[in-house]
Amino acid sequence: MSAARDLFLLTNSADELGGVTAWTHQMARLFTGAGHRVHVIGVYESDLKMAVPDAPEYPVTSLYPQHPPTPQPLGGARRLSVPARRREARRIAARGHALATLGSVLDAARPGSVVVVTQVWAMEWLREIDTAHLTVVGMSHESYRYSRACHRYHWIKRHYPHVDRWLALTQEDADLWTAEGLNNVDFMPNALAHLPAVPSPRTENVVCSIGRLADQKGVDMLLDTWAKVAPLRPDWELHLYGAGGDEPALRAQSTESGLDGSVRWRGRTDDVPGALAASSVFVQSSRGEGFPLALMEAMASAVPCAAFDCAPGVREIVRDGEDGLLAPVGDLDALADRLLRLTGNPRMRDAMGERARVNVRRFSQERVLERWEELFALLER
Numbered sequence: 001m002s003a004a005r006d007l008f009l010l011t012n013s014a015d016e017l018g019g020v021t022a023w024t025h026q027m028a029r030l031f032t033g034a035g036h037r038v039h040v041i042g043v044y045e046s047d048l049k050m051a052v053p054d055a056p057e058y059p060v061t062s063l064y065p066q067h068p069p070t071p072q073p074l075g076g077a078r079r080l081s082v083p084a085r086r087r088e089a090r091r092i093a094a095r096g097h098a099l100a101t102l103g104s105v106l107d108a109a110r111p112g113s114v115v116v117v118t119q120v121w122a123m124e125w126l127r128e129i130d131t132a133h134l135t136v137v138g139m140s141h142e143s144y145r146y147s148r149a150c151h152r153y154h155w156i157k158r159h160y161p162h163v164d165r166w167l168a169l170t171q172e173d174a175d176l177w178t179a180e181g182l183n184n185v186d187f188m189p190n191a192l193a194h195l196p197a198v199p200s201p202r203t204e205n206v207v208c209s210i211g212r213l214a215d216q217k218g219v220d221m222l223l224d225t226w227a228k229v230a231p232l233r234p235d236w237e238l239h240l241y242g243a244g245g246d247e248p249a250l251r252a253q254s255t256e257s258g259l260d261g262s263v264r265w266r267g268r269t270d271d272v273p274g275a276l277a278a279s280s281v282f283v284q285s286s287r288g289e290g291f292p293l294a295l296m297e298a299m300a301s302a303v304p305c306a307a308f309d310c311a312p313g314v315r316e317i318v319r320d321g322e323d324g325l326l327a328p329v330g331d332l333d334a335l336a337d338r339l340l341r342l343t344g345n346p347r348m349r350d351a352m353g354e355r356a357r358v359n360v361r362r363f364s365q366e367r368v369l370e371r372w373e374e375l376f377a378l379l380e381r
Contacts, residue, residue, distance in 0.1 A: 005113060
């Protein structure tokens with residue numbers, strides 16, 4: 001039995017609909033079950049919420065009641081604007097209150113305590129707190145390639161050289177960050193949350209997608225892909241599970257493409273195993289990913305996957321041609337080909353689905369928790 005520790009999971013939001021929030025509460029439950037004292041801290045409370053336990057076994061604290069405002073420099077004419085100066089004063093006061101709350105939580109930490117920062121944006125607050133008595137582990141839940149293409153690359157280069165260890169999701173990404181000059185990089189895969197007792201029977205002519213209706217998830221590309229598949233598979237439907245700000249535009253795209261007869265908008269779901277049990281193929285069309293939980297959950301349900309090879313984490317999970325099919329990222333014709341192969345060949349579906357259910361167990365919660373315990377022990381030396 002490993003030593004019990006105070007563990008603080010600091011994340012952008014503790015209740016936002018999305019994979020990082022699901023991962024945060026999954027790990028909080030695992031760490032609590034292993035005897036650690038866990039406290040989940042979100043920077044803000046989200047408008048688009050996911051279902052989290054009403055009374056978790058660990059405390060949950062939010063530093064702001066909503067997303068904090070972005071600083072607006074009082075330069076030029078803004079310096080003379082009374083409303084602008086008042087807004088900035090309110091922002092500074094709210095930030096001071098948030099930092100005081102974070103500081104009071106962390107000040108109570110006992111020796112050997114660890115703060116795991118799940119997303120680099122939250123470091124903006126942690127770096128203003130005295131953490132000399134704490135071990136700090138930083139994380140990124142997206143691939144190097146996806147971070148490199150946006151502002152988070154610069155945040156990582158600014159904030160993560162200062163942490164005791166920072167974790168990518170795969171060895172491939174860890175190597176890429178090490179090549180950037182960061183010498184504290186390791187990797188930690190996500191854990192499979194659930195292995196259903198009964199796999200999907202794969203009897204329904206349903207392809208499903210589960211994820212936020214946002215640009216990163218590439219649902220617009222999926223609809224364009226489905227426009228190539230649907231005429232050749234008139235007895236199949238595409239079920240889209242998820243919610244997000246892009247939904248109106250995506251629904252309009254579906255209508256304009258003549259897909260309303262075969263696309264079903266299922267909304268957000270708190271019953272992912274049920275959605276997968278009613279599906280025979282899973283599709284992931286993301287522009288960027290980290291180590292996608294939905295992909296692992298589909299494989300655990302013995303639902304074979306067709307996915308864009310958009311991150312090392314995707315090809316770590318899916319063994320192309322063995323337990324799923326990968327397509328070059330953004331190649332709609334290739335993704336359509338993978339979907340046509342899976343929807344048109346029940347023997348392939350069954351074989352890949354059963355292999356997927358076996359292979360994905362290498363990311364079991366027990367194995368990943370053991371890796372975390374080894375990391376904590378190493379950092380304590």
